[in-house]
Amino acid sequence: MCATDDNHVRDVPFATDIFDIPADSPARDLPDGFGFAGFRVMRPDLEPDWVSFLGASYFRTDGPEGQYGLSARGIAVNTGLDRPEEFPRFKAFWLGPPESDEEDLSVWAELDGPSVTGAYRFGLIRDGESGGHVTHVAAHLFLREDVERIGIAPLTSMYWYSERDRVTGLDWRPEIHDSDGLALETGAGERIWRPLRNPGGVATSSFVDENPCGFGLIQRDRTFENYQDDGVFYDRRPAAWVRPRNSWGRGAVQLVELPTNDETFDNIVAYWVPDEPVRRGDELFFEYDIEWRARDPEATDVATVVATRQGQGGIPGQPIPPDTAKMVVDFAGPALAGLDRESGVEAVLEVKNGDIVQPVSAYRVVGTDLWRMVFDFRQHDAGPVNLRGYLRNDGRALTETWLTDARTDLQ
Amino acid sequence: MKAAISRRSFVQLVLSGLAPVPFGLRAAAQPSDFDPDTLLVPTEGISGRWEPLVDLARQISTEEAQLPEPQLSGIFEGLDYDAYRAIRPAGLPLQRDDDSILMDPLPPGSVFSHPVSLSLIHGEQTFDLRFDPSIFEFGADYFTPESVAQAKDQDGDEGLGYSGFRLRAALNRPDKLDEFIVFQGASYFRAVARGLIYGLSARGLAIDTAAQEGEEFPLFTKFWIEAPEPKSHAVIVRALLDSRSCAGAFEFEISPGETTVMKTRCRLFPRREIDEIGIAPLTSMFFFGPSKRAGIDDYRDAVHDSSGLQIVTGTGRRIWRSLGNPPTLQVSAFTDENPQGFGLSQRQSSFDFYQDAEARYEKRPSCWIEPLDPWGRGSVVLIEIPVRTEFHDNIVAFWRPEAPLGPSDEGHEFQYRLHWSAVSPDTMQLGRVYAHRSGASINDPDQRVVVVDFRNDEAWPDGLQVDARANGSPVDTATLVHLPDGEGLRVAFNYEPGDTDTTELEITLMGPDGPASETWLYRLIRP
Numbered sequence: 001m002c003a004t005d006d007n008h009v010r011d012v013p014f015a016t017d018i019f020d021i022p023a024d025s026p027a028r029d030l031p032d033g034f035g036f037a038g039f040r041v042m043r044p045d046l047e048p049d050w051v052s053f054l055g056a057s058y059f060r061t062d063g064p065e066g067q068y069g070l071s072a073r074g075i076a077v078n079t080g081l082d083r084p085e086e087f088p089r090f091k092a093f094w095l096g097p098p099e100s101d102e103e104d105l106s107v108w109a110e111l112d113g114p115s116v117t118g119a120y121r122f123g124l125i126r127d128g129e130s131g132g133h134v135t136h137v138a139a140h141l142f143l144r145e146d147v148e149r150i151g152i153a154p155l156t157s158m159y160w161y162s163e164r165d166r167v168t169g170l171d172w173r174p175e176i177h178d179s180d181g182l183a184l185e186t187g188a189g190e191r192i193w194r195p196l197r198n199p200g201g202v203a204t205s206s207f208v209d210e211n212p213c214g215f216g217l218i219q220r221d222r223t224f225e226n227y228q229d230d231g232v233f234y235d236r237r238p239a240a241w242v243r244p245r246n247s248w249g250r251g252a253v254q255l256v257e258l259p260t261n262d263e264t265f266d267n268i269v270a271y272w273v274p275d276e277p278v279r280r281g282d283e284l285f286f287e288y289d290i291e292w293r294a295r296d297p298e299a300t301d302v303a304t305v306v307a308t309r310q311g312q313g314g315i316p317g318q319p320i321p322p323d324t325a326k327m328v329v330d331f332a333g334p335a336l337a338g339l340d341r342e343s344g345v346e347a348v349l350e351v352k353n354g355d356i357v358q359p360v361s362a363y364r365v366v367g368t369d370l371w372r373m374v375f376d377f378r379q380h381d382a383g384p385v386n387l388r389g390y391l392r393n394d395g396r397a398l399t400e401t402w403l404t405d406a407r408t409d410l411q
Numbered sequence: 412m413k414a415a416i417s418r419r420s421f422v423q424l425v426l427s428g429l430a431p432v433p434f435g436l437r438a439a440a441q442p443s444d445f446d447p448d449t450l451l452v453p454t455e456g457i458s459g460r461w462e463p464l465v466d467l468a469r470q471i472s473t474e475e476a477q478l479p480e481p482q483l484s485g486i487f488e489g490l491d492y493d494a495y496r497a498i499r500p501a502g503l504p505l506q507r508d509d510d511s512i513l514m515d516p517l518p519p520g521s522v523f524s525h526p527v528s529l530s531l532i533h534g535e536q537t538f539d540l541r542f543d544p545s546i547f548e549f550g551a552d553y554f555t556p557e558s559v560a561q562a563k564d565q566d567g568d569e570g571l572g573y574s575g576f577r578l579r580a581a582l583n584r585p586d587k588l589d590e591f592i593v594f595q596g597a598s599y600f601r602a603v604a605r606g607l608i609y610g611l612s613a614r615g616l617a618i619d620t621a622a623q624e625g626e627e628f629p630l631f632t633k634f635w636i637e638a639p640e641p642k643s644h645a646v647i648v649r650a651l652l653d654s655r656s657c658a659g660a661f662e663f664e665i666s667p668g669e670t671t672v673m674k675t676r677c678r679l680f681p682r683r684e685i686d687e688i689g690i691a692p693l694t695s696m697f698f699f700g701p702s703k704r705a706g707i708d709d710y711r712d713a714v715h716d717s718s719g720l721q722i723v724t725g726t727g728r729r730i731w732r733s734l735g736n737p738p739t740l741q742v743s744a745f746t747d748e749n750p751q752g753f754g755l756s757q758r759q760s761s762f763d764f765y766q767d768a769e770a771r772y773e774k775r776p777s778c779w780i781e782p783l784d785p786w787g788r789g790s791v792v793l794i795e796i797p798v799r800t801e802f803h804d805n806i807v808a809f810w811r812p813e814a815p816l817g818p819s820d821e822g823h824e825f826q827y828r829l830h831w832s833a834v835s836p837d838t839m840q841l842g843r844v845y846a847h848r849s850g851a852s853i854n855d856p857d858q859r860v861v862v863v864d865f866r867n868d869e870a871w872p873d874g875l876q877v878d879a880r881a882n883g884s885p886v887d888t889a890t891l892v893h894l895p896d897g898e899g900l901r902v903a904f905n906y907e908p909g910d911t912d913t914t915e916l917e918i919t920l921m922g923p924d925g926p927a928s929e930t931w932l933y934r935l936i937r938p
Contacts, residue, residue: 163712163766170705172850172860174712224895225763228701228848228862233895262853309766311710316770317492317802328710328766365768372768410708 001036004096004108039093041105041124050126050133056087057111058156059122061292063238064132069157069178070217070240072290074111074120074139076151076271080204080256088113090120099123103136115145132238132292136245141284150278151254151271152286153242155217158266159196159257163226164308165410168198173228176263178237179217181305182255182270183296187211191400193305196268199257203384205405206252206273215253216241217270218296220306238292242272245287250275303333303391303399306370310410313357313376321376324357325408329373331391331399336371340364345393347373354378354385354406362391371399379408450546451531451538458537459530459635464649464660465678469822471651472658472680479632481524482570486544486554486562488520495521497550502579502588503540505531505638505646512580512644513588514636516540516573518547523596525630526572532637542572576634580644582667591667597628598652599694600663602831603776604671610695610716610775611755613829615652615661615677617689617809621742621794629654631661644668657681657688659822670832674783678822685816689792689809690825691780695755697734698801701848702933711766714801716775717755719844720793720808721835721929725749729839729929733847734806737795737936744790744811753791754779755808756835758845770801779835780810783826788813842867842920842928845899849935858905859935863918865900865928872922877902880917889918912937 001012015032038054048066053059057074077086094108103123111118123136137153157179161169169176177196184192187210196217197203207215218239221227227234251274258267278284291297313324339345347362357376365372371391379385384405391398457463471477483489490498498520502513516529529540549559575595579588582605592602598615618627629652637647645666652659657679664674675691700713715734722730725748732743734755756777759765765772789812796805816823830836842865852858879889879902889904902918914935920928 166704166712167706167708170851170856171853172701172848172862174701174704174848223763230892230894230901309710312708326710363768365762366771368762 001039002092002094004094006097009094038090039095043126051124051135053090053093053107053109056089059135061133061135061238063236063292064127064294065236065238067233067236067238069219069234069237071156071266072135072240073154073156074109075113075116075118075141076154076269077113077115077147078149079151079154079269079271080202080258081149086113086115088116088118102128111141115143115147116150117142117144128291130241130291130293130297132294134292135290136287137290138287139285141282141286143278143280143282143284145280147278149254149273151269151273152248152284153244153288153290154269154271155240155242156266157196157217157268157270158260158263159198159268160260160263161198162195162221162308164195164310165198167311167410175221175227175234176229177219177234178266179219179239179268180221181218182215182253183218183239183241184209184215184253185213185297187213189213191299191302191304193400193402194255195305195308195402195404197257197405198260198267199405200259200407202259203257203405205255205257207255208250208252210250211247212244212253212272214241214243214297215270215272216291216296217268220295220304222294239295241291241293241296243289243291244272245289246285248272248274248286299333299400301335302397303331303335303371305400305402306330306332308402308404310406313408321357323408324376324378325406325410326374326376327387327406329389329402330365331371331373332369333399335398336364336369336391339371339393339398343393345371345391345398347375347389348392349375349387349389351377351388352386353380353383354387355380373402377406377408379406383407450541450543452541454530454537454539456530456537456539459532459637459649461649461660461662464635464651464662465822468651468658468660468678468680469820471653472682472818476653476655476658476682478630478653478655479526479572480570482526482572483519483524484569484571486549486558487518487571490520492521494553495523497553499548499550501546501548503531505578505636506641509641511588511642512578512639512646515577515579515590516546517575517577517593517595518544519571519574523574525574525597525632526570527575527631528633529573529576530633530635532635537635540573576636578636578646578665578667580667591671592665592673594631594634594648594650598631598650602665602667602671602673602829604667604832605669606774607776607831607833608771608774610757610772611778612694612804613778614692614694615650616654616657616659616679617692617807618654618656618685619687620689620692620792620807620809621740621796622687627654627656629657629659652677656683656685670830670836673829673831675829676824676826678824679816680822681816681818683818687811688816689807689811690786691827691829692807692809693755693778693780694804695734695806695808696798696801696804697736697795697806698798699736701846702733702735703849705850712763713759713765713772714767714770715757715772716804717757717777717806718759719756720753720791721756721777721779721837722747722753722791723751723837725751727751729837729841729926730932731844731929732793732932733844735795735934735936736805737797737934738938739797739936741795741934741936743793743795743934745793746788746790748788749785750782750791750810752779752781752835752837753808753810754830754835755806758834758843760833776831777833777835779830779832779837781828781830781836782810783828784824786810786812786825840869841926842871842900844929844931847931847933852905855905855907858907860903861906861916861933861935862901862903863931864894865902865920866898867900867928871900871920872924872927874923875900875927876921878917878919878921879904881906881914882911883915891920906935908935908937
């Protein structure tokens with residue numbers, strides 16, 4: 001750990017006397033120079049910390065509502081493959097003055113791992129113009145080995161269950177997650193919402209793109225009532241929106257979902273994978289911003305998904321059809337203002353590996369601004385069913401694209 | 412004078428719109444081929460006023476019950492729910508020169524197979540309403556013209572009869588007549604108030620509910636509907652109740668509005684000693700809510716017509732018993748003397764709480780029973796039956812007198828009001844339970860987390876203490892925190908049932924001067 005200014009570099013040596021340590025703690029016996037685990041940055045006057053770099057290449061901020069949630073990492077190596085993931089670590093930090101007026105602090109970091117090393121620069125902004133903190137990231141990567149799957153700008157989060165799959169949650173709280181969806185703004189400008197899942201096994205989804213405008217893991221639901229946790233406040237947890245600043249070319253945003261049955265461990269990862277294979281000796285450079293926001297940037301011309309719900313299929317009062325599930329997707333946004341049941345709004349749905357049971361309905365929920373898309377679907381085989389849908393009127397998309405993998409049996 | 416009018420001339424008066432006529436068919440709802448000539452028949456039976464009705468109930472109670480046989484035939488036989496709903500009745504105005512309140516006789520069919528007799532009282536005269544299928548329109552999607560033509564020849568001679576009736580008035584908008592009450596099936600009836608839709612039901616009487624030998628369902632066999640005073644919507648409905656064990660006379664004075672109030676009296680004449688008798692029964696549905704959500708594969712967050720049994724005891728204690736959908740049938744009795752009121756309430760009134768855009772559970776009424784005379788000692792009884800869908804009522808609440816009701820020449824009279832409204836009329840300033848949440852503890856799956864949220868219209872007093880109990884023993888670990896909305900208070904604790912199958916939980920917020928909240932009760936059952 002080092003502190004720098006324009007001309008000098010100063011070591012910040014580890015010593016136990018800079019910590020409050022309980023009298024009976026074995027940490028009192030740590031020798032000077034042992035080393036720090038990481039660091040955090042406090043607000044002025046030692047008010048609560050707002051950014052923290054701690055463990056492997058992890059870092060996170062407390063977002064616009066002062067509540068830590070999901071994390072970012074410097075790099076992800078071989079995530080979600082059938083062998084152990086590599087966790088390169090930041091082994092040295094230099095903290096120094098900002099490089100521009102909008103920045104509060106610069107952090108340089110040396111990344112080290114079995115297959116990759118890196119030189120990082122972070123420009124940290126507290127309470128930026130997007131409404132939350134911003135982290136500028138510049139990453140120079142040097143490959144020691146061929147890497148099958150390298151994840152650029154990785155985000156790590158937790159999703160146990162939500163309004164979608166409440167049936168699986170034994171807990172008293174209605175929803176438990178740090179993020180409820182992956183949001184994408186593709187290079188072509190399409191807005192996509194992919195609600196997160198807690199799958200039965202490791203699930204990897206790829207969203208092929210070229211020079212994406214942005215992607216992120218988002219906690220769109222900001223309502224206390226939907227979480228009811230007055231201790232850890234999932235409703236206040238930030239979103240992280242990654243905005244590339246140089247040309248990333250062709251590749252895919254990849255989402256990895258791991259099965260979980262608690263809220264303690266992160267089970268969601270999203271990152272960018274370049275098309276080009278990554279070989280020993282390669283040098284890579286990526287520059288991007290991470291915006292720690294309340295939610296993803298507002299879409300200007302389309303309404304967005306508010307909630308995704310699933311349950312057994314069928315019509316009330318009639319026998320429950322086998323192997324059929326009902327999907328209920330709520331949209332909201334100015335693009336839907338003034339429309340009603342007579343406006344000709346239709347749901348456009350595509351399905352793979354399954355069937356949509358007609359009819360599909362789309363209507364405004366009486367007394368609210370919500371538009372609801374409702375349909376039943378059937379699964380062809382072990383699944384999952386791939387679903388993609390949006391609302392349309394007069395040939396124009398009214399909403400972002402909602403897409404998901406689904407199984408008829410959530411349990 | 413009315414009796415002197417021949418049926419032919421009476422109908423001519425109706426059709427030409429001339430006064431004075433007691434009743435007529437509402438033109439807009441009149442099927443084109445309807446011939447009302449012989450519909451209203453001056454009665455040869457009793458007038459339907461209270462004293463003669465009580466005499467009739469007393470008299471038949473001395474004989475073995477002669478109950479109407481279930482009867483469905485012809486076009487009314489074998490109908491599913493949708494086909495039955497496609498039969499639409501014409502409406503009869505109840506008032507002279509005024510079609511602002513209509514009575515729709517309801518067709519037989521589907522589960523409604525017991526014929527009832529309907530009579531209308533106007534002034535001094537009572538008219539019986541003859542069963543005539545011509546009063547119905549049969550939806551073309553479900554019925555062929557041939558079957559409809561044939562049906563018009565069916566009449567009451569075959570034992571067919573109306574299955575009940577409903578009343579309509581301008582409840583929500585001045586230009587639209589909305590149904591506000593329906594009497595149909597056994598002794599069931601249900602009502603709504605302004606802005607609400609049908610939810611829970613009431614009944615005239617319950618006998619042997621949840622008894623092993625099976626419940627007895629008394630029937631309303633005859634109704635007399637009395638035209639309201641001009642420009643009034645307060646309709647008086649009287650009914651004769653009959654069943655194997657009991658006969659009874661009922662009178663309901665029904666005033667629809669912001670709260671739909673039914674001032675009720677009943678005189679019961681048991682044919683035997685009845686121990687398991689339920690006065691002023693309410694019937695509702697509780698499938699699931701935040702107290703038990705896991706394992707229910709449904710896109711909605713909560714599905715129930717009522718969320719709690721609310722009681723104001725004789726001494727003024729306020730009780731809220733959260734409803735459940737238990738793994739086995741549960742009977743709870745809340746012993747009391749001269750209760751001030753009880754009811755089944757649907758407290759959560761936001762769409763977000765339920766998420767059903769069609770069933771709109773947030774618009775379902777609460778119903779409150781307010782005794783008007785001292786009911787003495789007895790119990791408010793709550794019965795909770797396990798269900799796996801929302802299509803069967805599984806909640807029953809009623810008053811059970813301590814002593815059995817037996818045969819008596821005087822009969823047993825009970826007077827009460829039913830209040831159908833969005834919230835119960837007990838508005839005493841107190842903390843009120845808003846939600847009950849429960850689930851497995853994340854740290855120890857043998858423990859259950861119990862969370863109860865209270866709201867208060869006014870500021871909470873200082874120095875609140877939690878009085879929480881499990882099977883009567885204090886729970887010392889209960890915490891009390893403010894919710895982020897700044898108004899709600901949350902009581903939470905973990906509870907380990909151990910080997911106990913049934914735990915009665917109880918929470919009261921205590922202020923310096925006594926209870927600052929109603930008392931929350933719940934029966935926790937080990938799955």
